[in-house]
Amino acid sequence: MDDATARELVVNAADRLFxxxxxxxxxxxxxRSEAGISLKRMYQLxxxxxxxxxxxxxxRNEAWTAGVLLAAENAADxxxxxxxxxxxxxxxxxxDDFRGCAFINSFGELGATAPLVADAARAxxxxxxxxxxxxxxxxxxxxxxxxxxxxxAEGAQxxxxxxxxxxxxxxxxxxxxxxxxxxxxxx
Amino acid sequence: MDDATARELVVNAADRLFxxxxxxxxxxxxxRSEAGISLKRMYQLxxxxxxxxxxxxxxRNEAWTAGVLLAAENAADxxxxxxxxxxxxxxxxxxDDFRGCAFINSFGELGATAPLVADAARAxxxxxxxxxxxxxxxxxxxxxxxxxxxxxAEGAQxxxxxxxxxxxxxxxxxxxxxxxxxxxxxx
DNA sequence: AACGGCTGAGAACGGTCGTTCTCAGGTCGT
DNA sequence: ACGACCTGAGAACGACCGTTCTCAGCCGTT
Numbered sequence: 001m002d003d004a005t006a007r008e009l010v011v012n013a014a015d016r017l018f019x020x021x022x023x024x025x026x027x028x029x030x031x032r033s034e035a036g037i038s039l040k041r042m043y044q045l046x047x048x049x050x051x052x053x054x055x056x057x058x059x060r061n062e063a064w065t066a067g068v069l070l071a072a073e074n075a076a077d078x079x080x081x082x083x084x085x086x087x088x089x090x091x092x093x094x095x096d097d098f099r100g101c102a103f104i105n106s107f108g109e110l111g112a113t114a115p116l117v118a119d120a121a122r123a124x125x126x127x128x129x130x131x132x133x134x135x136x137x138x139x140x141x142x143x144x145x146x147x148x149x150x151x152x153a154e155g156a157q158x159x160x161x162x163x164x165x166x167x168x169x170x171x172x173x174x175x176x177x178x179x180x181x182x183x184x185x186x187x
Numbered sequence: 188m189d190d191a192t193a194r195e196l197v198v199n200a201a202d203r204l205f206x207x208x209x210x211x212x213x214x215x216x217x218x219r220s221e222a223g224i225s226l227k228r229m230y231q232l233x234x235x236x237x238x239x240x241x242x243x244x245x246x247r248n249e250a251w252t253a254g255v256l257l258a259a260e261n262a263a264d265x266x267x268x269x270x271x272x273x274x275x276x277x278x279x280x281x282x283d284d285f286r287g288c289a290f291i292n293s294f295g296e297l298g299a300t301a302p303l304v305a306d307a308a309r310a311x312x313x314x315x316x317x318x319x320x321x322x323x324x325x326x327x328x329x330x331x332x333x334x335x336x337x338x339x340a341e342g343a344q345x346x347x348x349x350x351x352x353x354x355x356x357x358x359x360x361x362x363x364x365x366x367x368x369x370x371x372x373x374x
Numbered sequence: 375a376a377c378g379g380c381t382g383a384g385a386a387c388g389g390t391c392g393t394t395c396t397c398a399g400g401t402c403g404t
Numbered sequence: 405a406c407g408a409c410c411t412g413a414g415a416a417c418g419a420c421c422g423t424t425c426t427c428a429g430c431c432g433t434t
Contacts, residue, residue, distance in 0.1 A: 024391095027390075028392060040394090043393075043394085
């Protein structure tokens with residue numbers, strides 16, 4: 001097996017385990033056995049647990065961005081494009097292994113002690129805010145709308161995670177539609 | 188020193204440490220030295236770390252509820268009462284040791300493995316949602332408004348924590364005002 | 375004054391974690 | 405065929421954690 005696919009195995013296993021049980025609750029041995037490779041090989045590919053975590057977070061951010069863009073792809077107009085975001089959330093919340101936003105979770109667990117985690121979470125959320133801001137600007141709506149739409153998405157993620165139900169996505173979508181209509185009417 | 192004040196010392200120390208560095212990052216010895224009592228005494232008062240955590244979360248929920256009610260006390264009308272919530276958040280976010288909602292953080296850290304934490308977070312968030320729902324109902328507004336207002340507050344908490352700035356409170360307040368006005372106008 | 379019980383301080387225990395080391399067995403070039 | 409290298413499997417290491425135990429000193433009662 002070449003290094004690239006072995007890395008893939010490790011990162012996939014770590015992502016599944018970290019997301020499902022928390023980072024500190026998962027030992028290197030558990031990642032090793034889930035990935036099906038030897039401990040030595042794993043330490044050759046990744047010099048530390050933190051390195052694996054960094055790669056997991058990098059890929060989570062990538063997947064999130066791709067998912068958001070894909071959901072917006074078939075939107076007919078800017079309004080639909082914004083609202084597609086909450087439909088994307090609804091689909092995500094309905095997955096049976098959904099356990100909230102990995103960045104929010106890991107920030108709560110390690111944000112205070114691991115700068116890597118804090119920075120990754122900050123960058124991830126900033127990227128999302130920028131995406132929404134671009135959408136709003138391209139549509140010609142007032143810029144103040146963007147952070148408000150982002151807040152709804154953030155709130156929906158934590159609410160869905162803690163409550164265990166996907167309802168928050170629909171609430172966020174309805175609120176976003178109201179905010180959007182109000183902003184357009186006012187303009 | 189009597190048991191009640193000793194318990195107070197322990198819970199205060201644990202709350203400060205858990206909130207500031209995460210739960211698993213804090214050892215019993217650190218709580219002991221911060222509280223200034225002996226390990227033996229601490230285990231007499233609380234049979235386990237989890238017991239201390241349960242009391243910390245109970246008091247956090249109490250303080251949150253009291254703060255929200257206090258902020259709403261001087262509101263002239265239902266509209267102001269709802270908006271006072273986001274002013275309360277703004278004050279909280281501006282505290283220099285603000286590190287997000289303790290329930291969201293601990294849920295991210297231990298929600299998957301410690302049912303106590305998951306249940307406490309769920310109960311806390313449910314209590315808040317009920318409070319908002321009562322406010323909305325008492326004012327005669329459509330019930331669908333309540334979860335939307337709650338989402339904004341949740342989103343503001345995680346956004347403020349991760350970004351490190353208190354701006355989210357103002358954004359949430361503005362969005363809440365818009366949602367509220369739209370709901371009233373539609374009624 | 376003597377004594378049983380409680381205290382604080384911290385050593386000790388059993389377990390787990392991230393990381394490194396050992397070593398027997400296989401592989402590849404020659 | 406052979407020896408140098410690499411591999412996987414897991415033991416070993418040092419550190420730390422939550423919890424319990426030890427023990428010398430202090431207390432109030434008699």
